[in-house]
Amino acid sequence: MKVLHLDSSIQGENSVSRAVSAAVVEQLRRAQGDLEIAYRDLGSSPPAHLTLAGFGSSEAADILEQFLAADIVVIGAPMYNFGIPTQLKSWFDHILISGKTFRYGANGAEGLAGAKRVIVALARGGFYTDAAGATMEHTETHLRAMLGFIGIANPEVIIAEGIATGPEQRDKAIEAALADAARVG
Ligand SMILES: Cc1cc2nc3c(=O)[nH]c(=O)nc-3n(C[C@H](O)[C@H](O)[C@H](O)COP(=O)(O)O)c2cc1C
Known part of the structure; x- marks a missing residue:
């Protein structure tokens, strides 16, 4: 099983x-046994911004290939x-690439990456679960939209x-999130 x-x-x-x-990831290792784990720190080693020329770059191909090869993707997202x-x-x-992770057909867009499991660890400074906060929340909503578009309808x-x-x-929020992480199967 490959984990990105x-x-x-x-x-x-x-x-x-x-x-x-x-x-x-530690919990996945405990629950699923032998895992092949690829790690990338996007914070300190970011991919190039998208440009027309960049579409054909070897970096772009490598990122897509690494994503396509993964069975499980774990994303730390602040x-x-x-x-x-x-x-x-x-x-x-x-990774949102036409013909690879989605395609347009007669019925609109169709996601092609639905077989993957995606687990997101999201950290936010404030609170966004009430109605006022929800209008400012563009992390979880954006991630769910992009993942849903490529067929991953139910990320954890x-x-x-x-x-x-x-x-x-x-401390309370970290403790609760770590307890959630410990329940990942
Ligand atoms: C540059 C920066 C911008 C931030 N912007 C927001 C924000 O818009 N809303 C918010 O609730 N928290 C914001 N925060 C707080 C972070 O969401 C919080 O520190 C969270 O823990 C970030 O995840 P991390 O600890 O993994 O970096 C910001 C923090 C930083 C460093």
Whole structure:
């Protein structure tokens, strides 16, 4: 079983999404046994931004190939300025590729990557579950939209939120997210 583990936080050792994504991978290792794990730190080693010339680059081909080869993809995703980090968006720009991960037909778009399991470890500074917060939430919604578009309709999303609202809430949110990670099968 091949696992692709991605992180995209810029906060190094203090990153919550990194801690939770690592716990998810560790739990997968316990639950599923022998795993072949590929890791990429998009935060410190971001893919190039999309350009016309970049479409044909070997980097673009490698990113797509690595995604297509994975059975399980674990994504550490922080909220920065109400969305996902530009580094992670750039990675998605390389995997939403017509004819590879989706195609348009008579009935509209059809996702081609539906066989994959995707687990997202999301960390947000504030709270976004009430109606007011939901209008500012462009991380989980954006990730679900992009994944759904390529056929991954039900990603597993573990959320730690309120991280920036105080040390007590930070600890509580991390503890709850790590407990969710420990339940991954
Ligand atoms: C550059 C930057 C931008 C941020 N923007 C937001 C934001 O728009 N909304 C929010 O709720 N939290 C925001 N935060 C707080 C992060 O979501 C929070 O620190 C979270 O833990 C990030 O995940 P990480 O710890 O894995 O980096 C921001 C943090 C940073 C460093």
